[in-house]
Amino acid sequence: MNTVKSIVHPGNTGTLRSGAALADAGLIAPRNIAGADRAAGRLPIALTPDIVALIDPFDAEDPIRRQFVPDARELAVSPEERADPIGDVAHSPCPGIVHRYPDRVLLMPLTSCLAYCRFCFRRDAVGTGVLAEDDLAAALDYIGDHEEIWEVILSGGDPLALAPRRLATIIAALDAMPHIATIRIHSRVPVVAPGRMNEALIAALKSETPVYVALHCNHPRELTEAARAACRGLADAGIPLLGQTVLLRGVNDDADTLENLMRTMVACRIKPYYLHHGDLARGTAHFHTTIAHGRELMRQLRGRLSGLAQPTYVLDIPGGPGKVPIGPCYLAEAADGLEVEDCEGRKHPYPPVA
Numbered sequence: 477m478n479t480v481k482s483i484v485h486p487g488n489t490g491t492l493r494s495g496a497a498l499a500d501a502g503l504i505a506p507r508n509i510a511g512a513d514r515a516a517g518r519l520p521i522a523l524t525p526d527i528v529a530l531i532d533p534f535d536a537e538d539p540i541r542r543q544f545v546p547d548a549r550e551l552a553v554s555p556e557e558r559a560d561p562i563g564d565v566a567h568s569p570c571p572g573i574v575h576r577y578p579d580r581v582l583l584m585p586l587t588s589c590l591a592y593c594r595f596c597f598r599r600d601a602v603g604t605g606v607l608a609e610d611d612l613a614a615a616l617d618y619i620g621d622h623e624e625i626w627e628v629i630l631s632g633g634d635p636l637a638l639a640p641r642r643l644a645t646i647i648a649a650l651d652a653m654p655h656i657a658t659i660r661i662h663s664r665v666p667v668v669a670p671g672r673m674n675e676a677l678i679a680a681l682k683s684e685t686p687v688y689v690a691l692h693c694n695h696p697r698e699l700t701e702a703a704r705a706a707c708r709g710l711a712d713a714g715i716p717l718l719g720q721t722v723l724l725r726g727v728n729d730d731a732d733t734l735e736n737l738m739r740t741m742v743a744c745r746i747k748p749y750y751l752h753h754g755d756l757a758r759g760t761a762h763f764h765t766t767i768a769h770g771r772e773l774m775r776q777l778r779g780r781l782s783g784l785a786q787p788t789y790v791l792d793i794p795g796g797p798g799k800v801p802i803g804p805c806y807l808a809e810a811a812d813g814l815e816v817e818d819c820e821g822r823k824h825p826y827p828p829v830a
């Protein structure tokens with residue numbers, strides 16, 4: 477199992493939001509303050525105390541640091557990178573809604589987060605605040621008017637950063653729509669601010685319509701005791717938990733880390749759901765891995781982990797056509813039928829030769 481590491485930084489009582497605050501906390505050198513603030517012009521800086529406590533200030537390659545501390549490389553944009561890498565804008569019929577697939581919509585009641593991930597695929601859209609009251613009402617009307625919608629995915633921004641009363645109002649409005657069968661909430665709050673998962677916030681998620689929480693978690697060290705307690709609170713309230721992980725260079729792009737992460741998730745009653753290939757958001761090239769490497773990692777996980785702990789490796793096709801599985805295929809056409817490959821790479825005819 478993972479080693480949970482928590483480092484005490486003197487004076488760390490609030491969210492760090494500037495290059496100077498990062499330098500004061502010993503997370504960057506004073507000479508890098510201006511560069512961090514320039515990166516913050518593209519995506520705000522926000523490191524909660526829980527995240528700061530996880531970073532080893534003496535390890536320049538610390539995987540938690542890499543995810544949250546701005547880096548001058550964010551200012552370099554590769555030709556293939558885009559402001560809207562998965563085509564949200566083209567599929568947005570009104571503010572706060574992305575309707576890409578017939579039976580599901582994204583509802584984005586806010587674009588802010590408690591902590592900002594430097595690789596965020598919506599990094600050009602997040603950080604601006606809460607959806608205006610009349611825009612939220614229009615977004616809910618849109619969902620109410622489209623009876624083909626089966627599932628509503630609250631995303632953003634981080635929906636669990638909303639005040640419990642506002643969140644409860646949104647859940648109740650969706651719960652009252654007979655055609656909505658499932659509500660899913662994408663969040664990083666149980667990891668970045670686990671203390672926020674109190675009774676009031678969990679009570680706000682109670683509804684007749686099943687509510688799932690998909691936790692974004694990229695490294696086993698993120699599942700601290702406090703994060704585990706937050707997940708326990710959700711699971712004990714009857715809320716199923718799914719795990720979403722982004723494959724990130726220098727964070728989790730090795731089989732040992734991924735295996736540890738998936739096992740830790742299952743131990744926290746989180747079903748690993750997706751391993752996302754990193755989207756081509758602007759200024760994120762230093763996080764990218766190749767698809768060939770991702771497929772090789774999935775092959776290694778297949779041999780190491782129970783099916784319960786296997787995520788599906790997916791790519792959101794740039795521009796907006798949607799998400800597809802891109803993991804390795806174990807079945808191939810052969811001269812006289814099919815050939816199936818086992819976890820050790822051995823090939824077997826199918827059906828078996830008599």
Ligand code: SF4
Pocket residue numbers: 588589591592593595596597598599602632633634663664692
């Ligand atoms: S929590 Fe999600 S939306 Fe917010 S910065 Fe991280 S990846 Fe982006």
